[in-house]
Amino acid sequence: MNQSPSTLALPPVGPMKQFMLPILTLAQREVVRFLRQRTRVIGALMQPILFWILFGAGLRGSFKPPEWAASGMTYQEYFFPGVTVMILMFTAIFSTISIIEDRKEGFLQGVLVSPVPRTSIVLGKLLGGTILAVLQAVLFIFLGPLLKIVGLAPDFQTGITLASFIPLILFLFLLGFSLTALGFVIAWPMESTQGFHAIMSVFLMPMWLLSGSFFPAGESGWLSWIIRANPLTYGVTGLRRILTPESGLPSTPGNPSMIICLTVTTVVCIIYVAIAIWMTQKRSTRNAR
Amino acid sequence: MLSNTQIQETTAASRIGVTEISHRYGDRLALNQLSFEVHPSEIFGLLGPNGGGKTTLFRLLSTLLPLQSGTANIAGFDLATQSQQIRTLIGVTFQSPSLDGKLTVQENLRHQAHLYGISGALMRTRIENALQHLGLTDRKHDLAESLSGGLKRRVEIAKGLLHSPQVLLLDEPSTGLDPGARHDLWKYLKQLQREDGVTILITTHLMEEAEQCDRLGILHQGELVALGTPDELRASVGGDCLTIHSENLDELQTQMTQKFGVEPQIVNHSLRLEHPRGHEFLKDLIDAFPQLVSSVSLGKPTLEDVFIHETGHQFWQAEETV
Numbered sequence: 001m002n003q004s005p006s007t008l009a010l011p012p013v014g015p016m017k018q019f020m021l022p023i024l025t026l027a028q029r030e031v032v033r034f035l036r037q038r039t040r041v042i043g044a045l046m047q048p049i050l051f052w053i054l055f056g057a058g059l060r061g062s063f064k065p066p067e068w069a070a071s072g073m074t075y076q077e078y079f080f081p082g083v084t085v086m087i088l089m090f091t092a093i094f095s096t097i098s099i100i101e102d103r104k105e106g107f108l109q110g111v112l113v114s115p116v117p118r119t120s121i122v123l124g125k126l127l128g129g130t131i132l133a134v135l136q137a138v139l140f141i142f143l144g145p146l147l148k149i150v151g152l153a154p155d156f157q158t159g160i161t162l163a164s165f166i167p168l169i170l171f172l173f174l175l176g177f178s179l180t181a182l183g184f185v186i187a188w189p190m191e192s193t194q195g196f197h198a199i200m201s202v203f204l205m206p207m208w209l210l211s212g213s214f215f216p217a218g219e220s221g222w223l224s225w226i227i228r229a230n231p232l233t234y235g236v237t238g239l240r241r242i243l244t245p246e247s248g249l250p251s252t253p254g255n256p257s258m259i260i261c262l263t264v265t266t267v268v269c270i271i272y273v274a275i276a277i278w279m280t281q282k283r284s285t286r287n288a289r
Numbered sequence: 290m291l292s293n294t295q296i297q298e299t300t301a302a303s304r305i306g307v308t309e310i311s312h313r314y315g316d317r318l319a320l321n322q323l324s325f326e327v328h329p330s331e332i333f334g335l336l337g338p339n340g341g342g343k344t345t346l347f348r349l350l351s352t353l354l355p356l357q358s359g360t361a362n363i364a365g366f367d368l369a370t371q372s373q374q375i376r377t378l379i380g381v382t383f384q385s386p387s388l389d390g391k392l393t394v395q396e397n398l399r400h401q402a403h404l405y406g407i408s409g410a411l412m413r414t415r416i417e418n419a420l421q422h423l424g425l426t427d428r429k430h431d432l433a434e435s436l437s438g439g440l441k442r443r444v445e446i447a448k449g450l451l452h453s454p455q456v457l458l459l460d461e462p463s464t465g466l467d468p469g470a471r472h473d474l475w476k477y478l479k480q481l482q483r484e485d486g487v488t489i490l491i492t493t494h495l496m497e498e499a500e501q502c503d504r505l506g507i508l509h510q511g512e513l514v515a516l517g518t519p520d521e522l523r524a525s526v527g528g529d530c531l532t533i534h535s536e537n538l539d540e541l542q543t544q545m546t547q548k549f550g551v552e553p554q555i556v557n558h559s560l561r562l563e564h565p566r567g568h569e570f571l572k573d574l575i576d577a578f579p580q581l582v583s584s585v586s587l588g589k590p591t592l593e594d595v596f597i598h599e600t601g602h603q604f605w606q607a608e609e610t611v
Binding site: 017018021022024025026028029032033036037105106107109110111112113114115116 | 351352353373376377379381383385386387388389390391392396399400401403404405406408448
């Protein structure tokens with residue numbers, strides 16, 4: 001039969017398929033789009049690596065390793081988990097900025113008039129962004145230390161073994177999901193990408209700077225309190241623990257234990273995702289822009 | 290095979306009912322107490338100048354905008370409370386593009402199918418069919434952003450058809466289509482209507498496109514000023530239409546009123562008059578004012594005349610003043 005499709009033959013769609021298929025298709029679209037825009041790949045991966053090399057070289061002399069650190073830790077070693085989180089964050093930001101573009105270019109309205117549950121739209125976007133973020137972070141974790149061959153990185157061990165690889169991926173996934181959800185919550189009500197860039201410089205960058213990524217939290221003082229109150233601190237520390245060979249990291253208030261890191265990161269992730277889903281449930285005038 | 294009654298039941302469900310819909314953007318009233326019905330398996334056109342409220346109505350019916358006042362239903366489902374059911378059975382083609390330029394035509398269609406729960410062999414058949422009907426088969430591996438405006442429109446239309454909707458909503462579908470492609474589009478729409486019993490609501494600002502619809506609603510400044518088949522609408526104007534050019538329009542207008550008791554309107558630098566027996570009046574007019582009349586044209590009323598008749602505006606003028 002080579003006729004136009006009959007209207008009477010709507011396919012039977014199970015609830016699981018109606019929920020999962022859109023998630024997977026939207027996530028796939030996200031990944032394909034990203035890979036076709038080469039400048040994005042470069043932006044999200046190269047900038048953090050440059051930061052790592054340049055700050056690593058520049059601050060080598062003035063860096064005093066925190067008490068918990070192994071003796072002789074260089075700044076670049078300290079900075080390693082922080083840069084990984086930066087890669088996660090940048091990729092999350094770039095993939096959620098596309099919500100604003102999707103809205104502007106009209107792709108989003110096509111999705112909004114389809115029978116896809118709003119939760120699937122959110123989860124599809126987040127899954128796509130997270131896959132990209134984790135891929136890039138893993139790429140950095142394995143390739144970054146190799147820069148020592150050309151003298152751009154110190155000789156150090158990332159502590160990744162076969163046994164710690166699975167926990168690493170899972171934790172990166174959790175943290176990436178959380179950051180992408182945060183990006184989604186910021187991007188959804190935005191009218192323009194410029195607005196997002198403003199939020200990025202006054203909110204997201206400071207959040208990253210004050211997470212123990214860039215410099216260690218002191219034991220006292222106002223700054224150490226901000227760092228302890230920042231949910232991202234628990235993500236950075238959790239990653240640092242997975243990336244540190246053996247169990248060399250003592251637990252202090254500025255350096256919370258793995259259980260606390262995992263709990264805080266999970267709870268925060270659930271909150272961000274819940275807000276994102278809640279925001280998309282409302283049918284509003286902005287959908288039609 | 291379906292029995293006749295079954296087909297009747299299925300198609301009887303596909304229609305659109307709109308009752309006293311109003312919509313505001315802040316202070317601006319975009320739709321004012323709109324009511325109309327679209328019958329099963331008909332092509333219903335909403336004709337009006339840009340800014341007349343067509344797109345607002347379109348967005349309400351496609352479940353993008355929340356209903357502010359009034360009620361509407363599509364295929365018996367309430368627009369305010371049953372939007373999920375409505376979404377599965379409507380196909381929507383927006384005026385603004387909804388393609389992902391970074392994806393190929395085929396990828397765009399594949400994602401669209403997945404959003405409607407269609408996958409596997411069924412999806413491939415549907416995509417092939419849609420590509421073929423819209424003449425896109427040899428472009429399926431092109432990136433959407435590399436296509437011309439007309440081809441992009443065709444992909445948009447293909448997207449809206451993949452899940453075999455019972456009700457098709459098309460917002461200015463022929464924008465950017467060349468006459469050949471427009472002809473093909475209408476041929477396909479009529480085929481969908483005839484063979485699959487699809488109900489089609491289409492917005493347009495093109496008179497020749499409006500002529501093709503089974504029934505028309507004319508929208509002006511958020512109000513439905515006329516409703517009926519193209520023939521009915523033209524008949525409502527009555528008789529013939531005279532367009533009179535003159536060096537001195539005001540003078541001629543006054544004198545015509547005095548002498549013949551008619552009330553011509555000044556529309557776009559000419560006088561316009563509807564008359565039941567235009568050809569006879571034409572002679573009298575030239576006999577009476579040989580100096581004032583510089584040229585007259587006589588014609589059967591067009592849909593544009595209907596618009597002028599109902600609103601007192603020239604179609605394109607109304608567009609400019611918005």
